[in-house]
Amino acid sequence: MNLLKRILGLVWIALAIAAAYFCIFTFGLPKFASGKQDDLVFGIIILFILTPLIVLGLGTFGYYALMGDYDDNK
């Protein structure tokens, strides 16, 4: 189980990177170009709140998992 937890750490890191790509290029930046104010606020929140949260949060979680911080004996 500990080995699985560690290997999945890589998956969480990869997921964080993929989520960053979609947040920036699919949800975030296109909203800035739409010209609508609702979209602007939505874009700001996606880019400056959700993206850092997922990238840093899920990335750190994945790193900790990879390093064995979530092993059963810890």
Next chain:
Amino acid sequence: MSATSTKGIWKVISASSMGTMIEWYDFYIFGSLAVVISTKFFPADNPTAAFLATLATFAVGFVVRPFGALFFGRLGDLIGRKYTFMVTLLLMGGATFLIGCIPSYETIGFMAPVLVLILRMLQGLALGGEYGGAATYVAEHAPVGQRGYWTSWIQTTATVGLFISLMVILATRSILTPEQFDLWGWRVPFWISIVMVGVSYLIRKNMDESPVFAKAKSEGNTSTNPLKESFGNRYNLKFVLLALFGATMGQGVVWYTGQFYAMSFMKTVMAIDSSQVDTLLGIALVMGTPFFIVFGWLSDKIGRKYIMMGGLLCAILLYRPIYKQMYETTNVNNKTEIVANTKIVPALKENSKQTMDSIYTTNKEYTDGTTLVEVKTVYLEDGTAVLVDGKPKMDTKTTININWDDKWALILLIFIQVIFVTMVYGPIAAFLVEMFPAKIRYTSMSLPYHVGNGIFGGLLPAISTYLVINGKDNGDPEFYLEGLWYPIIIAAVCFAVGMIYIKNKDLKNTHI
């Protein structure tokens, strides 16, 4: 009171739950009266005011709540749970009351939307601080092995707060004439808040500090820097991240899907009459609310993990079939129209530019009792149709009134979703409390809760709407189900993290 005694626990529950319910009431009346508020403070023809309106809606849900969690969580771990959640109560009540006192945009100009925005942000801060305090306070009074049951009462407050807000608004509307309500009556629900907060303050004032915190303080075991110990300490941070990605993130999206997305789906995608939707949702919530207690109690017996993960798994597997069934229930293409009863009434209506628009109202009846009203507006200028891309500019608004068989079918389908909500939400307060040590508990549990709910849950309507529109533009025949991918994916990641990394604790021996 000893943490292992049940004496006086009801007093603790009622004092805590009442305050938290009032905070939810305060939070919801702004949303429930959003249409009136926007006409008074945020005129749509003024772009800056409209921008402030969007900010007032988004800022509170997504940005301010986690900051409130940090600010008040730190205070709660430094000076105590009781005093902190009394401050959040007063802050919320004061802000709500003052929103009801602000002169309109017509009277004081831009100061009006600016003041509303500031007060709305204060509401968000207070809400961010309240939940963690109430959950921690109740859990630290609850006997070992019963924390899930007792804290689940706190979990019902958000739903009850929504009900009370709707009831107060409904009562105010029924007492006053529509003109009176529009002129000043909409302020009454805001003013009532100060009375409820006053009563709740007096009740909470006479409560004792949490026994766990009082003991830690008397022994000098409280934290001197809760933020640093919560998020700067790798050992604790890993649990904060686990709480977020393995529990609250999924709980947030399941909560928002079951209560808010279901409502929006019925109103906008299925085009059901708004008052019918409110009634259906209300009945489903009343039926589902007791299950917060049931699953809180059950989590004391079999553990928190498998109930929460069960709720997530049900949501992942069943959301698409449930929403497909909801859509098909009222899809008029599946019904037989009584063609002889169809009526089309043309009319002219003056628009905001003092010219006339052409309105065509079509009434249709179906053999099962369903009725449909379609209002088609063709925009005119100087008597001729306004053209956009060579076609007449027009809007079509459809409203469907459904029969009682369909109503009960929808109530059942919403009720099932509410059950998923109660499975993931009922035990979560106890789960979070048990995850962190007393000296940094308020700070550590509040942040993942409000990030999970405020950000991952709060973004659901915007992201899901985007996915639906995208699916429609791409010609997907099941475009109306596309919005569900967001909660399904988030819940699936959360389920995987939770199943693999969260341990099911032996609760009979878990002291906090």
